[in-house]
Amino acid sequence: MNAVVFYILAALIVAASAATVGATRLRDAAAALTLAVTAIAILTGAAGAPLVAVAQFAVPLLCAGAALLLIRRGGYRGLARPARAVARMRWAGAGVAAAFGALLITVFITANDGWHAGSGTASLITVLHYRTPYALVIAVILAGAGVAMALLIGRTGDDERATDEMLAARRRREERVQRRREDRERAKRRRGEETPVEAGA
């Protein structure tokens, strides 16, 4: 691959990835992630793996599309509401990420001449078919099991709805109790403040 093309794509991927993890609004983060995934797919295709490029482009975008559809039509808009940009442990997270990055870079630098060697050529389809059928079979099983698991976890059957309603009612009840307690304490404080005045009168 041409080095200039690689560097342009690499810069785009790094910038889009940084925007994905740094953007405050989820919509901006989703747009940045789409850009990052597309750039990675283009890089993969340009490197000589068109099938992987198609999968790398299609699979995450299919997932994102399905998630967007669910959030918009399933009444889950609140799930994507603006939250705090970063969690409380951002410095610890940055430290751990930096340690991982340093470890990876160190390993790659020390293994500079240790890349694998071999001979012969074949297409990915041939490899999947004859050399790594286990990878193909496991991938297919994983995909099936994953989708089934997602449907099972995310299903909204009658029992799920009943549980959700019960939990929502409990949440409302707890909020009401909390509100009453606060009102009582406020009233008590007010009475406590009024008493000296009344005594003076």
Add this chain to the structure above:
Amino acid sequence: MSVGPGHYAALSAIVFTLGIYGVLTRSNLVGVLMALILLFAAPVIALVGFTHTGMGGSQPPLGDAFALFAVVGSGVEGAVGIAIALLVWRRTGSSDVDELVEVEG
């Protein structure tokens, strides 16, 4: 100047680091999922790079097979992750990771 396996490795390491940072610091569940997708994309860059550059270019694309496997894994993780996020949202009414840590069972 040609592009070697080291270039892909470095790019993969940077994307992986950014993904780890996102997973650890994002406060919204959907944001964490997005960072996880980045995390899964990082090894794909390295695998494809190793397979098609340097000495890897003259052998069967075994790395591509595993890259494809990683992409499928990423899709499955996204599907299950979204399902869990929806379930958590329905049960707690919150998508804030910090708040969920404090939720009692």
